[in-house]
Amino acid sequence: MIEVDVAIIGGGPAGLASAMKACEEGVKDILIIERGMELGGILLQCIHDGFGTFIFEETLTGPEYAQRYIDEVKKTGINVKLNTMVLEIDSAKRIIAVNQEDGLLEIEAKAIILSMGCRERTRAQILIPGDRPSGIYTAGVAQRYINIEGVIPGKKVVILGSGDIGMIMARRFTLEGAEVEGVYEVMSNPGGLTRNVVQCVEDYEIPLHLSHTITNIRGRRRVEGVTVAKVDSEMRPIKDTERFVPCDTVILSVGLIPENELSKSADVGMDPITNGPIVDEQMQTSVPGIFACGNVVHVHDLVDDVSKVAEVAGKGAAGYIDGKLKKRRSPIKVRAGRNVKYVVPQIIHGEKFDEDIRFYLRVKEIEKSVKTVVLADGERIFEKKIKIVKPPEMVKLDISPDILNRITGDELIIDVEGEEDEEKP
Amino acid sequence: MGGRDQKIVKKLEKKIVKKGFPDVKISADEGIVRLNGRVNLWSEVITIGYLAAKTKGVKGVINDVTAGEIERKGEEKKVTKRGVYENVSLPKRADVVIVGGGVIGCFIARELSRYKLDVVLLEKESDVACEATKANSGVVHSGIGESSGTLKQKLNVKGNKMCDKVCEELNVPFERDGLLIVITTETLPPKVRKVLPSFISNFICEKIIPYVIFRKGKKAGIPLRPVKREELLEMEPNITDKAIVGVYSPTYGVVYPYEITIALAENAIQNGVKIALNTEVEDILVEDGKVKGVLTDRGTIEAEYVINAAGIFADEVAEMAGAREFSIHPRKGSIIIFDKDMKGYINHSLSELILPQDPHTKGGGIFTTVDGNPNWGPDAIEVSDKYDKSVTAEEIDTIFECGSLLPDFQKSSLITYFAGLRAATYEEDFFIKASENVLGFVNVAGIQSPGLASSPAIAEMVRGILREIGLKMREKEEFNPIRRAIPKFSNLSIEEKKKLIKENPLYGNVICRCEHVTEGEVVDAIHRPLPATTVDAVKRRVRTGMGRCQGGFCGPKVARILARELNIPLEEVTKDGPGSNLFVGKTKSLLAEEA
Structure with a gap:
């Protein structure tokens, strides 16, 4: 031992x-x-x-x-x-x-x-139907193969998911001389940071297809192609927009x-x-x-x-x-409020705070000109204006001890308030 | 055509040609019906095949009717099968050639390795267990799902009893976790439920149905026990409220179908059988009504006895010999597999009884693998293409319905799904017979569920047939039925782990984070009597890539170990044999090509 x-x-x-x-x-x-x-x-x-x-x-x-x-x-x-x-x-x-x-x-x-x-989330976890041939990789695995192992997974690549690694791999494959047919994203907005959309996809003229998904993977021993389709507002594929794209590789960047x-x-x-x-x-x-x-x-x-x-x-x-x-006394729960998917930390402790606490939150939807508001016992103890919030970009709130020490009660709620809410009295 | 055959053709013309399929040509020879022509839909081809099979006097149906709608046809690109894929040199002659390295072919090979015989097994893929066997549920059925009096039922009941001994000898895990047939508020068809007063339908569900199942089991020698609702809920606390009563079948169990097949192959090799992988049969040589040999893409083997265990392709191999008495129509089954952190959510396999039962499949259920992964499925879909192993969106939905017995099950724990093709005949029974036309040719065909459970009994039956048709068999004294397994690091105690690492430090290098597989196990797999030469072959032997991350972590490591141990460049490693390369070249190689 x-x-x-x-x-x-x-x-x-x-x-x-x-x-x-x-x-x-x-x-x-x-x-x-x-x-x-x-x-x-x-x-x-x-x-x-x-x-x-x-x-x-x-x-x-x-x-x-x-x-x-x-x-x-x-x-x-x-x-x-x-x-x-x-x-x-x-x-x-x-x-x-x-x-x-x-x-x-x-x-x-x-x-x-x-x-x-x-x-990385895998192909089956997002329920892509079809065959199970060689040539389907998650983006991180493909990245490891190219950058560490020194081998190229494929020549003609379709990428599903515009998360950061997906877009970075679109560029990486292109730099290796492979053809990236396109990056397909099921959501109506890119999944990764804006700088990656610009530097990895747009700069290399790789088509980015928003509101699209792969509905089938085909290939007996190696990938022979995929069927792609547009999706409706509920992310269901629209049948008559289906199109077959020949390729030998499918790269998935569909979540971590x-x-x-x-x-x-x-x-x-x-x-x-x-x-x-x-x-x-x-x-x-x-x-x-x-x-x-x-x-x-x-x-x-x-x-x-x-x-x-x-x-x-x-x-x-x-x-x-x-x-x-500090002894773990009087836990205060931190709750995700309006347009907030989650907040970390989920709990804070203390009678008296003497340091800043940084809260990390991820929003559910894109929203412009918002205010993040921290509510304690119904009281707005903190407000901060933000030009735009989007799910791929984490929001950070540093809250100082003098504000934290005003907390009464055992719960904090963090809201993102939109313009409309603001107009309310 | 004899008089009896003429009668059959007349009957069939009435049933088929005059019922909307005017282009179908029908002939018959000694009760074997041959159908030719063209229809619109594949489902019509299937319907026609069944119509013929159900006709009195018909012994076999060869259905060569084609359909206009065939969407896809798998094509085999020619790929080199040399180098690491040539695992043995092909012998010039053999006493017996077995075509097909699924569980049936390998079981027969192992059975024949008890005797002083030169046995060669030919497999077109780069490993055994690559077709239906690998996608099999692994369920060792009790036999209660089969119709009374079928060969299937007889061999299933017998084979089930033989499994304990075989699995012990081969050192493969076999869990008799038992099956609960669950009778629910949806067991009776909606139409019946609507017209019957509820006290009557309750009486049917609670008393009559369990009794009928129990009687059927008793007749076939299958132990069964009716289970009342309270006990059912005790046995399966997570089961749906719509469950009424159950029937418990304790002899039902699970194995890994590929693991037992690999073990059989290894034990057969240990006892002198030659297994030639990546070797495809191109013709069966027949002279004067007698088998003379087998022509393969790697040369010819002389032999007087050929066993056709070619599964989904058994009709094509039989045709090569001129001994075709059946058609194989592929019936796809897909299975969804869940994370083993759901282990313990159910304690037994579960199957909801829905009446009327599909005559051709027992349908999907819920079962747990040896390692504790819940599995749902399989479904049953007729497909026209013998290479179509895709899982469709509709199938995923259908299989999720199997889970209606467990309403609170966490479906997000899904790991993956896969499909295989059942080698169904139109007679829907096993077809195990020596050919009457071609001496020395034995068909072991139409082996679908419960083929796995029946396999020990099938091998025994085939041995008997060979003896009957003249093969001399003398027992080998040195036959060793015991096969040593690769040590499974994750199952060992702390002390055993310490000892193993001391003996071989490669067992201290865990390369798979989900299943805790070590480098030692992978290296072992690559150097076994039947070598694992591909990523999938390693996976089937030691579980790398079978966990929740699906090879994200271990994939690159396994590929590297394969390259090192096989002494090939990394870019030549394949997923499952020639044509399934993982890579297209070294980095910078595409840029060099462009330049």
């Missing part, structure tokens, strides 16, 4: 930043457990740029961004176990992991930080799912909307001493946000160990 102060599950951006913060806060014995052969997680295959504009105020590639943290980690006494898969975690914070050198590892941690990231099998094995309480653990303002889960950060909690748009929130978890874990962490 190995005993550590903080065990961090996953050495991607969330794990790295939380480890650094815990170390800064004075935690001695930190162990990062990473299943890959290197630290950095998914960043290692993201060789495009655009990372780090907030944290480092310059634009880096994924591996460069990861390396900044890896270099820092190496200067500290943080322990790292690579090529190590965690098989199980329990609520007593015991971890079973395995690798080739050590064999089976039994680890007991005073605190655990969950930073396992997310996985926080990867929480280990969280569940530790009995961590889950939020059915985010598919991640319910966390408080310290990023602590329902199990005392187990923290979570990054895409395992909810899917972020920018790695900078992941790093930032991971520091909160690292600090929280440090505080938990030396007993400084």
Whole structure:
């Protein structure tokens, strides 16, 4: 049995930043457990740029961004176990992991930080009918093949889903000399960041078909083509708009799912909307001493946000160990209100707040000229005007302690109010 | 044409030609009816086939009627099958050649490996269990779903009893989780429900139907037990309120159909059988009414006995020998598989009884795999194309209806769906016979559900037929029925895991996050007696890619290990054999082509 102060599950951006913060806060014995052969997680295959504009105020590639943290980690006494898969975690914070050198590892941690990231939604999970030939890949897998393994999955590509990775892969395939026939998006608006629509799709003259989906995949051994169709307002395919598109590859960028099998094995309480653990303002889960950060909690748009929130978890874990962490009194539930899909953290605690709390929220629908409003006991304790909100772009609200300390009652509601609501007296 | 045949043709002309299909030509020979011509719809082809099969005196139906509407026809592109796909050199001669490496072909191969015989099994795909077998539900039926007196029922009941021993010998898991046939408020047809007073329909559902099922089981030697509502709810707390009573069938169970087939193939190879993968039969050589050999795309094998276990293609292989007495009309079945975190949601397999029953299929149900993944389905759709294994949107909807027994089941836990083709004949019974015209040729055809459960008994029956038609069989003393399985890391205790990793550190490298499969298991699979040379072959042996992420994590790792162990470039790794390449080349290669 190995005993550590903080065990961090996953050495991607969330794990790295939380480890650094815990170390800064004075935690001695930190162990990062990473299943890959290197630290950095998914960043290692993201060789495009655009990372780090907030944290480092310059634009880096994924591996460069990861390396900044890896270099820092190496200067500290943080322990790292690579090529190590965690098989199980329990609520007593015991971890079973395995690798080739050590064999089976039994680890007991005073605190655990969950930073396992997310996985991609697959073809079947969105119920695309048809054959099951070779040539159907999720965007992240295709990205790994091209950028890490050095092989090209196909020559003529149809992409379903305009999430960020989907659009980035549209450009990547094009740069490799493959033909991207089009990017098809079932929603009436692009699923990813505007900058990716411009830089990855429009700049390369790749057709982006909004309100379209794939209704059939055909191919006996390898993909031979797909049927695409327009969808109506309820996202049902319109039969007479169906069109067959010959291709040899289908790339899917149809959503990410926080990867929480280990969280569940530790009995961590889950939020059915985010598919991640319910966390408080310290990023602590329902199990005392187990923290979570990054895409395992909810899917972020920018790695900078992941790093930032991971520091909160690292600090929280440090505080938990030396007993400084605020006692969990008077929990206040944070609820998603009008045009808000979810809010993280879902719970905040405290009689007296002495630090800003950053709330992350995702809206349900595009809306222009809105106001985000925080209501406590019917009282508007915070308002902020925003030009436009859209589902692909997370809204961040930093709320200061003097506002937080005005909260009475045990519930906060965060609304996004549209122009019309504003006109009401 | 004899007098009896003339009578049949006359009857059929009345039934078919005069009932709206004037272009259908009918002939008969010794009770085997041959139908030719053209109609509009595939469903009409099927109807005509059944009309002929149900006619008195007809022993077999060869239905070559075509339909105008055929939408798609699978075409096989010629692809190279050399290199890693040539797993054995093809022998010049054999005592017995088995055509087809599904569960039936492999079971027969293993059965014959008990004797001093040279046996060769030919499989056109890059692995065994690639067609109907791999898409089979894995259900080992009890036999209660079959009509009394059929060969199907007889072999099912017998085969079911043989499964425990075989699975133990082969080291494959077999769970007898039992089946609950559930009688609900929707069991009786709506029309009947409308006219009957509710106390009468209740009496029929609660007493008469369970009794009829029980009697049928008793007659066939199938143990059954009626289950009252209270007990039913205790056995299955998540079942719908519309459930009235049940009938419990304890001998019903599940295996992995591909796993048992691979195990049979490995055990057969261990005992001297040669299994040639990627080898397609092009002709059956016949001289003077006797089998002389088999012509394949890799050469000729001389043999006096040929067993046709070609499944969906069995009619085509029989035709090559001039021994065709049946037609195979593919009937597609699709299955939806759910995450194993739903394990324990049901404790037994469930099947809702809906009357009247479809005469040709037992229809979909709910069952749980050995690892605990709930499965719904299969449905049953007649298709014209022997390569059509697509799952349509309508099918997904139909299968979701199977789940009406479990109204609160979390459907979002769906992992994937797949389809296979049942090798149905118009007689809808197994067709296991030595040909009367071609000595040495044995048809083992029309094997659809409950073919898996029947397979041990079918193999035994085929052995008997071979002996009857003159094959000399002497037992081999050295026959070893025990097959060692690949260790399954995720099932081991902590101490066993530690020990295994010490022996072979590759078992410490978990490459599949969902199913916790290790590199050691993958490497083992690649170097077994029947080598796994493709991503799917590895998947069938060790479950990589079968979990909730569907290979997103392990896919690249498995491809890399395959390339390394087979000593081929990564870009030559395939999903399931020649033509199913995962990649088109190395990065920059397309740019080089353009330049």
